[in-house]
Amino acid sequence: MKQLLSNTELFALLQTIQQSKHIVICAHRGPDGDAVGSSLGWADYLTSLGKQVNIVLPNPFPDFLRWLPNSHLIHFYVKHEAAATQIINQADLIFCLDFNSLSRLQEMQTAVARAKADKVIIDHHLDPDRTCAKQVISFPSASSTSELVFRLIHQLGGFDSMTRNGAACIYTGMMTDTGGFTYNSNNPEIYEIISLLLTKEIDKDKIYRNVFNVYSADRMRLTGYVLYEKLHFYARNRASIFTLTREEMKRFNFIRGDAEGLVNMPLQVKGMRLSISLREDTERDVVRVSLRSVDDFPCNKMAEEFFNGGGHLNASGGELPFPLEEAVKTAERAIEAYSEKL
Structure with a gap:
């Protein structure tokens, strides 16, 4: 070694x-x-x-x-x-x-x-x-x-x-x-x-x-809800965004860690390059942003430029101020700005 x-x-x-x-x-x-x-x-x-x-x-x-x-x-x-x-x-x-x-x-x-x-x-x-x-x-x-x-x-x-x-x-x-x-x-x-x-x-x-393999039944239902109701595709199904509000998390008895891994799931779609999760923080008035990508798509650069964050090439994060609707618009602008890399 x-x-x-x-x-x-x-x-x-x-x-x-x-x-x-x-x-x-x-x-x-x-x-x-x-x-x-x-x-x-x-x-x-x-x-x-x-x-x-x-x-x-x-x-x-x-x-x-x-x-x-x-x-x-x-x-x-x-x-x-x-x-x-x-x-x-x-x-x-x-x-x-x-x-x-x-x-x-x-x-x-x-x-x-x-x-x-x-x-x-x-x-x-x-x-x-x-x-x-x-x-x-x-x-x-x-x-x-x-x-x-x-x-x-x-x-x-x-x-x-x-x-x-x-x-x-x-x-x-x-x-x-x-x-x-x-x-x-x-x-x-x-x-x-x-x-x-x-x-x-x-x-x-x-x-x-x-x-x-230790999630609750509520977390399983939350996963289904996100994938069916909240997931939106962009750029010819090469990018996606989903959101989670405090009310939705309360509805599914959200506990710390229940959002873990959700941002990776859209990447299971053939041809997907980028997945973005936007979640209202339960402790502070900010929107927590998670980004995941495959191959050479630079999550870290997007996080630095649009989401006040950073991280690794294929896994990064950041945060945006409330409200969630404005965060979605920011994420959509980010996808448009990086469309050539998708």
Whole structure:
């Protein structure tokens, strides 16, 4: 397996860790499987070194990730702002996982920015902000931040002591950020990593079921409703948009995570290149935007240009202000602007 860091970079990271006692790990707002999995996997490693480790996330993760080992120990800034801020202030090292800029922390941004602790970014998104961290470990070609965490642990000599729980979390992050290894996962070394994780006796089949086969009957009905009533095709059936309002989510007893994966489903249509989901946020007056594409269609560029966001070539996101009707018009303008690429 190729080494992730040069000897100089690796020594700098090791020295930073060794000099720290109280470590905080944070990830982006709206944490997904990779954000949570990489955080828990990295925490498992740092704990094995005798460090006091806390994970602080801006807001809660989807319900289908609650089974992850030690996820109950994660702190949420939006629920306990004062306590979370105190934990951040007491840290002498903060790891920023799965985001490229402190702005991705939203409500938690100021607390982390003001903290006196050294900061280290570990991420796989484009264009990291190198001004806000002592060390930036950025590899946009990686499948996930969880893959980077594994490679770091392996290069630091920590694989032998990796626990089954840590391995399960890292595998979950890699699996979810590649759609079950169906995209952004052509690097043969990814499967070498999977083979090594399996030696820790994780049950990858059960992990898959825990993530993808735990939805409620209401979520199944929501899926049918979206596909039949809300999905609209554009550009000769090469692009699509669907919307979800707060009222519709309430009608189907929506819980956090029920929208996961819906944006991928239109891409099952032959010839489809781009799928856009527009969903009213249940906590803030914004419309959450998710984009998915295939082949070389640049979701990230569209997200930056039209949706105040960014991300990866085939999977990106952003947000727009209310109302939803205006968000739809923006998405339609985006499709028209990128029609030649469709």
